[in-house]
Amino acid sequence: MTNSDPCPICSDTSRDQSSLCVVENSRDLATIEGTKQFSGRYFVLGGLIDTLDNVGPDSLPFKKLEKLVEEKKVKEVIAALSFTIEGETTAMYIARLLKGKAKVSRLARGLPSGSNLEYADDLTLLNALKYRNEM
Numbered sequence: 001m002t003n004s005d006p007c008p009i010c011s012d013t014s015r016d017q018s019s020l021c022v023v024e025n026s027r028d029l030a031t032i033e034g035t036k037q038f039s040g041r042y043f044v045l046g047g048l049i050d051t052l053d054n055v056g057p058d059s060l061p062f063k064k065l066e067k068l069v070e071e072k073k074v075k076e077v078i079a080a081l082s083f084t085i086e087g088e089t090t091a092m093y094i095a096r097l098l099k100g101k102a103k104v105s106r107l108a109r110g111l112p113s114g115s116n117l118e119y120a121d122d123l124t125l126l127n128a129l130k131y132r133n134e135m
Helices: 026-034 063-069 085-097 122-132
Strands: 019-024 041-044 076-080 104-105
Touching: 019 026, 019 063, 019 085, 026 041, 063 085, 076 085
Parallel strands: 019 041, 019 076, 076 104
Antiparallel strands: none
């Protein structure tokens, strides 16, 4: 996204330094940043844990993530990763890695706005029911 280190987002002192959003790639960062709803900082993993492709935790910068959380006193880490087996595995690894160091949360899952129930798959409906909100 940028040639500067730190990037303009990370060097912006008006952003919430205690909140960190972990994404798979810069495209996901741009998507979340485009919503203008997140005012913290980002950490780009550059991939997901994928045992079928021999991508284990040692292949990704988890030590750097852990060090950043500790040094910057990050209070919340948001795992903004795909709802695939690889994304879920990576999110669970992050939660275990940072247990006791920061609150780790996950993006909500369920039915997208404007969708019809009859076209939703079973897993999407299951998640929509499981993570429902009180009105």
